Each structure stands twice: as C-alpha cells, then as structure tokens.
Amino acid sequence: MAESLRCTVCxxxxxxxxxxxxxxxxxxxxxxxxxxxxxxxRPALPPYVDGRPVDDVPASPLF
Known part of the structure; x- marks a missing residue:
C-alpha cells in the first residue's frame, strides 16, 4: 500500500x-x-494432561 499524504477518514x-x-x-x-x-x-493449559506433564504430551495425533 502506498503512503498517504492525507488522512483517509477526515x-x-x-x-x-x-x-x-x-x-x-x-x-x-x-x-x-x-x-x-x-x-x-487462549486459555492456559493445565500443567498435566492424562497424568503426564504438558511437555510430554504429543502436539497432534499424527505423531
């Protein structure tokens, strides 16, 4: 977008x-x-998911 010399509103x-x-x-x-x-x-993640630390839980079901 090119710079404007005048306000587009007023x-x-x-x-x-x-x-x-x-x-x-x-x-x-x-x-x-x-x-x-x-x-x-975004809601805060719980510290544990299924009894495991959040860092240990896979990011997606594909892995």
Missing part, C-alpha cells in the same frame, strides 16, 4: 511517517479502530 494532512503508512491520523485511528473481542485470549 482528509487532514499527515505529518508522521507511521500515520502516513497507516493512512490515518492518530485521532481518526483511535476513533475507528475496532477493539479486540472479549475472551479472545
């Missing part, structure tokens, strides 16, 4: 290199950014 001139690469200024970026969905973190 049309203001972009001065910061990061803003130009993103295509939006910092204010418009905060206003239009989609927040992460709650609960999207």
């Amino acid at each position: 049309g203001r001139a972009l001065r910061d290199p990061a803003s130009r690469a993103r295509g939006t200024g910092p204010v418009c970026d905060r206003k239009t950014r989609i927040p992460p969905l709650p609960g999207t973190r």
Whole structure:
C-alpha cells in the first residue's frame, strides 16, 4: 500500500511517517479502530494432561 499524504477518514494532512503508512491520523485511528473481542485470549493449559506433564504430551495425533 502506498503512503498517504492525507488522512483517509477526515482528509487532514499527515505529518508522521507511521500515520502516513497507516493512512490515518492518530485521532481518526483511535476513533475507528475496532477493539479486540472479549475472551479472545487462549486459555492456559493445565500443567498435566492424562497424568503426564504438558511437555510430554504429543502436539497432534499424527505423531
């Protein structure tokens, strides 16, 4: 994607290199950014699976 000289949301001139690469200024970026969905973190693994330490459990059934 080519660098923008103007914000794609409001049309203001972009001065910061990061803003130009993103295509939006910092204010418009905060206003239009989609927040992460709650609960999207991976659950923690239990220390043991089937009585064996997690490091000892095969990663997939193919192995």
